[in-house]
Amino acid sequence: MFQANETEIMIELYFWTTPNGMKPLIMLEETGLDHVIRPVNISKGEHFTESFKHISPNQKIPAIIDYEPAGGNAPISLFESGAILHYLAEKSASLLPRSAAGRADALQWLYWQMAGLGPTLGQFMHFSVYASESVPYAQGRFSLEKERLYQVLNQQLAEREFIAADYSIADIAAYPWIRRLERQGCHLESLCNLKRWYQNISDRPAVERAYQRADEINTTPAITANSRTYLVNPAPAA
Ligand SMILES: N[C@@H](CCC(=O)N[C@@H](CS)C(=O)NCC(=O)O)C(=O)O
Secondary structure (H helix, E strand, O other), X not given: OOOOOOOOOOEEEEEOOOHHHHHHHHHHHXXXXXXXXXXXXXXXXXXXXXXXXXXXXXXXXXXXXXXXXXXXXXXXXXXXXXXXXXXXXXXXXXXXXXXXXXXXXXXXXXXXXXHHHHHHHHHXXXXXXXXXXXXXXXXXXXXXXXXXXXXXXXXXXOOOOOOOOOOOHHHHHHHHHHOOOHHHOOOXXXXXXXXXXXXXXXXXXXXXXXXXXXXXXXXXXXXXXXXXHHHHOOOOOO
């Protein structure tokens, strides 16, 4: 599955069609950086291989290898979607404001997504969809926090078009999770600023291309008994 870079492609993206996987794929489509997708089907446990562990020590997607880093240095391997977005923004000098204040603003919202929105929605989905037993306390806790975070984002978008001053990696980090909002039992009708932002980003050609490519890679995105096995159980101990 993990080949040497024989194709002279700049960046390899280790990817599956989940919200965290979509972040770097959207970024690569937006920036036009030369890349190839290496699918890692987490529903089949492909992220638990030794070869993938070398690329992503946390054994989760996404990860990238940049074979052409700045300065002609040795290839750089990176995991964590926020770190990847930040790296690609620096590499392409795009989608991250140049001013210190603008940069700090976009990065705080990137970290908000990484530390708050993403993990909360992940835990909410786990306890409401994947868990083999019903845990009402956990369901209630993550549901309330999810609703609160939606309100925070809706409020942030009340007087601005994008999360930071311009379209940036902060938007790219949040969008794939909001795209699953209806699956999370929430409706955009009650969050009008979020709805406008969501529609605006959905209409971007790069975002459309990214989701088209994802659909071609994963033709069975529904949860099956087999995929549930890998998604509920942690990796076997090393
Ligand atoms: N904080 C990490 C989270 C990565 C993550 O949770 N990836 C999920 C897919 S969205 C995964 O690989 N799950 C497989 C597993 O947990 O076994 C990031 O943003 O990259």
